[in-house]
Amino acid sequence: MIDLDFRIDDVIAEPYAAVPQLTARLQISERSGEQVHALALRCQVRIEPQRRAYDAQETAGLADQFGPRERWSQTLKPFLWMNCSTVVQGFSETTLADLPMPVTYDLEVTASKYLHQLTSGEVPLLFMFSGTCFTRGIAGFGVEQVPWHLQDSYRMPVAVWRACMDQHFPGSGWLRLSRDVLNELTRYKAEHGLDQLGLGRRAAAQWGAGEQGVSVQSAGSEPAGLDRIRAVADAVLYEGTCCTRTGQPRARTNRDGSSGYSGHTAPKRPESVKTHICPCRPCSTLAQTKASRTRRPA
Numbered sequence: 001m002i003d004l005d006f007r008i009d010d011v012i013a014e015p016y017a018a019v020p021q022l023t024a025r026l027q028i029s030e031r032s033g034e035q036v037h038a039l040a041l042r043c044q045v046r047i048e049p050q051r052r053a054y055d056a057q058e059t060a061g062l063a064d065q066f067g068p069r070e071r072w073s074q075t076l077k078p079f080l081w082m083n084c085s086t087v088v089q090g091f092s093e094t095t096l097a098d099l100p101m102p103v104t105y106d107l108e109v110t111a112s113k114y115l116h117q118l119t120s121g122e123v124p125l126l127f128m129f130s131g132t133c134f135t136r137g138i139a140g141f142g143v144e145q146v147p148w149h150l151q152d153s154y155r156m157p158v159a160v161w162r163a164c165m166d167q168h169f170p171g172s173g174w175l176r177l178s179r180d181v182l183n184e185l186t187r188y189k190a191e192h193g194l195d196q197l198g199l200g201r202r203a204a205a206q207w208g209a210g211e212q213g214v215s216v217q218s219a220g221s222e223p224a225g226l227d228r229i230r231a232v233a234d235a236v237l238y239e240g241t242c243c244t245r246t247g248q249p250r251a252r253t254n255r256d257g258s259s260g261y262s263g264h265t266a267p268k269r270p271e272s273v274k275t276h277i278c279p280c281r282p283c284s285t286l287a288q289t290k291a292s293r294t295r296r297p298a
Contacts, residue, residue: 061117
């Protein structure tokens with residue numbers, strides 16, 4: 001019967017991957033002297049957040065997931081990060097293998113949201129192994145299961161996660177938007193030849209200028225393009241705050257006022273239909289900004 005042992009030597013950010021990926025350097029030992037022909041290895045990786053300390057900034061950022069600090073004794077529990085697998089070639093006694101760990105920067109995923117809030121230190125990880133081992137056996141071929149109790153702990157530096165994300169998303173993050181907003185952003189980016197980072201900077205700059213009450217039309221810019229940026233910014237703010245629209249949605253129009261889909265003139269919103277804005281600070285700021293844009297001198 002095989003006697004396997006697993007040890008994580010290192011976790012690195014894979015530099016040549018097409019998508020964000022970490023790689024765990026794994027040392028596997030077989031201590032019974034059995035010849036291993038191949039090993040189909042599966043691994044469940046869990047994060048153990050209760051096994052590290054947090055500073056004031058991290059505590060504030062993690063309140064959305066775990067609640068206030070006084071409740072962490074009930075809420076700060078281990079959770080699943082990912083399931084990954086690999087195939088290890090035949091060996092005897094000891095071998096080294098790479099365990100690919102594909103990751104995501106989607107902040108709607110619990111693990112990514114947690115890792116995004118960490119600024120320094122280490123991430124306590126638990127690797128739980130299982131799988132199928134093919135050996136010589138008594139008749140020349142045998143199959144055995146990897147025992148479920150085999151596991152190993154590793155403290156991954158937060159800098160490794162940061163390096164992996166910065167390699168694929170330098171200086172940026174993810175924000176969930178509706179499909180309509182994503183389609184509008186894609187069309188605008190294609191029309192104006194902007195990359196994703198340039199689009200974000202331009203929209204943020206124009207929106208910031210509008211909040212300060214200054215004219216957002218710069219020399220050489222297209223007013224229609226700026227209006228579309230403002231429309232996108234409005235949609236983003238509505239998605240990210242607690243305000244809700246109670247009226248009918250405004251129809252999408254082209255620059256000439258015609259509908260983007262049917263070619264007919266888009267209907268105007270009735271004056272009786274109003275939008276409810278809650279009294280929170282982001283929503284109040286948005287309402288004041290919109291009012292200043294529509295206000296005309298007497």
